[in-house]
Amino acid sequence: MKHKLCRFGKGFRVAFDLRKAQAAEMVLAPGDSEGGPDNRHRAADQWLFVLAGSGLAIVDGVRQRLKAGSLVVIERGERHEIRNTGRTLLRTLNFYTPPAYRADGEPLPAGRKR
Template sequence: MEHRRLRFGRGFRVLFDRRGVQAAQMVIAPGASEGGPDNRHRGAEQWLYVVAGSGVAIVAGARRALAAGSLLLIERGEAHEIRNTGRTPLKTLNFYSPPAYTRDGDERPAGRPPRRR
């Protein structure tokens, strides 16, 4: 078993990964965004759950409103951007299958599984 207390401080933080799935938390400041037209995970799907705040997701050109309780699936290879349109931080919990990032938050090349500890 592995356990983490989510603090949702600032930015993006990988929490842990096991058996081909990775958990990470992301906080986007009011008026800021993450991603953009060239942002895509070529080797992983991203499940994004909004814990708090509001915003908009632009995925493959389609816009979806985000609010606490929203669950969004961004499929492999889909270009995407997440924007905070609210007055408070947009806090999200993200799952990647397979893992998409290193512990330092750098994106892994497609098809590169994490190294076992």
């Protein structure tokens, strides 16, 4: 068993990972965004759950409003961006299958392990 108390400080942080899955926390300030038109995970699906705040997910050009309780699945290879469109912090918990990032938050090359 692994356990971590997520603190949800500003930015992106890998919480922990296993052989086939990874958890990360992401906090965006009002007006900030993560990703962009060329951002994609070539070898991992991303499950993004909104804990607090509001925002916008743009996945392969399709826009989806986000609010607390929203769950978005971004499939491997889909280009995506997450924007905070609200007035408070946008806090998300993200799961990647398989892991998509090194412990320091840098993306893993497609097909590579930690």
